[in-house]
Each structure stands twice: as structure tokens, then as C-alpha cells.
Amino acid sequence: MIHEIDEALRGLLTPAVAGDLAFDAPTRDWAARRNAPTLNAYLYDIREDVARRERGAQAERDVHGVVTRRRQPPRWFRLSYLVTAWTSRPEDEHRLLSGALALLLPHEVLPAEAVPESVRRISTALPISVAVPPAESRSLADIWSALGGELKPSLDVVITTPFPVAPVYDVAPPVTEAEIVVRGADGVPGDARPRIVRRAAAPGTASGARDGSGA
Template sequence: MIHEVDEALRRLVRDEALRGSDLDVAFDAPTKDWAARRNAPTVNIYLYDIREDMRRRQRGLLNEYDAQGKVASRQLPPRHMKLSYLVTAWTQRPEDEHRLLSDLLIGFLRYDAVPPRLLTGSLEELALPVPMTVALPPPEDRAFADVWSALGGELKPSLDVVVSAPVSSGRKFAAGPPAREGVELHTGEERVRHNVSADGVGMRKVAR
């Protein structure tokens, strides 16, 4: 699932935000060593945090139906994982980097979710929205300065892009046989069956 979100973001940057540009798109950690090896203008999309989106967790089970329209199995609802990306532009001049960041920001702001045409693999199969936010304030337990400190680099202008991607747990449960129609009452002397139909309730004696 993560690599499918990576590919969707790569295509969104190249085909939408920076259409017509031949900039490289990298997913490496933007450390000092990486920056020193870079030899072309680059947009870096670094995945720095993965955690469950608890606001989107659902309870209960989802039905799966067979060709006859009967419940064949039940499965747990998909869970949503928040993938947080640090998006930076790398060129020789800060002015060019700021221009790129502006184009990237406008490109991401066009969408509240990853466009379905960019989804592949399991994300395409689930056919669920993949919400996306950009440049929101970080949670209280995380600061971007801490991310840069962990990377061993200097603080750099960046965009925080968060994608909430659904993922199937893969846990399925076989459905039991369909319920029998009607209700049988055992009185000891005889067995009476109630048959419920579209035009009312009927009662008939079955056996003594």
C-alpha cells in the first residue's frame, strides 16, 4: 500500500503540479550526504511518519455477496493509515526552490483526496477515497524541526503532505447458512408453524 501511495504522489507531482518539468523525484531521506550527491534539480518526497488514522476506524463487519446475492463471508472494515511526507525542493538557488514549492503547494491544494485515476493495486481495488491534506499544522507531539534534527540536516522550507490510505486487514469470516423462513412452536402436543408471507401471517398445524 505504501509504495502505491508513493507512485500516486510521484505522478501527481510530475503530471499535475510540475507538468512539463523534467525534475527528478526522489524518496530518499534528505540527509547531508544525500544532498551532497545530488547533481540535478530534485523534488524530494520523504516518508517520515506512519500511524493509524483513528478518526476513520469503523466497527462491525462488512458483508461479501456471492453470485446469487447471498452473504458468502464477512470481513473487518479497512483501516486507514496516515502517511506523512516531507516535500522539499532542491536546486542551486533558494529563489528557484521557493518557486517550485509554490507550484507544488498549488498542485496539492487542487485535491482533497488523491485522484482515483492515479491509484493502482490494492488502493484501486478497494475503490475508497484516499484523503490528502497539505501544509496543516503538525500534531502537538511532533515538530518539523525534530524531523530535520533526526536527519542530521539543516532546517529547510518544506510542505507537509499527509495521505490517509485505506488498507484491508485480510481477515474474513465464513457466513453461516441462511436463516429458515417462518417460526416453529413446540407445545408438547403438536408442532405449529408460522409462515410469514408478503400478504400476511398464516398458521398451520404441522404434526402431532
């Protein structure tokens, strides 16, 4: 799933740079090897969006509306990218970042064509935020210190995506016929032998349901 979001972000940012687009950790050694203008989107944080967590199983239905499987609801995760520009001149880096910002700002969610195929059955609205101040528990300065580099201008890009949860449970086929056992009333001679009456079950009747009186 994460690599698919990488590719979705790549599709959005590619028009902003005539050089390279990378997803590497921007360490000192990596920066020293750059020999072309580069826009880098480093995935530095993955956190569950607990406000979106749901409880209980969800039903999957076929084209006729019949429940065929049940699964646990998906969990949503916030993927945070540190987007930076790398050239030999600060002015060119600012130009790259400006181009990236211009491409990202029009989108509150990923464009429909950029949403990975694997999550479209769950949701086609994947929120994206750009340059929103990070949570208090995170500091971009700390990230740069961990990378061993110097602080650079950057864009904090966060994409929230669902992640399917296993297992998936198959359900029994729906009931298509019900069975009713009819007994004679007390005190009626010769009518005590049970009789079986079959009729079509109502649409949507749960599998294994039995309708009867005294059976």
C-alpha cells in the same frame, strides 16, 4: 499499500519537476550527491487515524446480494510526507515548491485515477491535506535535526488511506430449501406419525435455518 500511495503521489508531483523525483531521506550525504534539480517526498510518519476505526465484521456480497464472506473493517492510516526541493539556487527551489503546491492544492482527495486498485473496493475517496500545521506532538525542526540537516522550506503532505485487515471468513452457502415437521394433534387416533413438508426458503434466509413446530 504504502508503496502504492508513493506512486499515487509521484503521479501528482511529476509535472512540477523537470529533474528527479525521489522518496529518500534528505540527509546531508544524500543532499551532497544531488546533481540535478530534485523534488523529494520523504515519508517521515505513519499513524493510524483512530477516529475512523470501526467495530464488528463487515459482509461481502456477490452480484446477487448474497453474503459470501465476512471480514474485519479496514484500518485507516495517515501517511505524512516531507516534500522539499533541491537545486543550486534558493529561487529555483522555491519555484519547484510553488509548482508542487499548485498541483496539490486543487485536490481534497486523491483523483479517482490515482487511487490504488487494491483499495478501490474499500473507498475511492482518500483525503489529502497540504501544508496543514502538524500536530503538537510533531515538529518539523525535530525531523530535520534527526536527519542531521539544516531546516529547509517544505510542504507537509498527508494522505489518509485504508489498510485491509485479515483474516477473511467464508460463510456457508445460503439455504435454498426449508424443512417442516408436522405432528398430529393430541388425541387424534392414527395421526401421530410425523410428516415432513418441504418448501423453498425465503430469499436471504440464514444458512442452516430450520422452520418447524415441535421438531
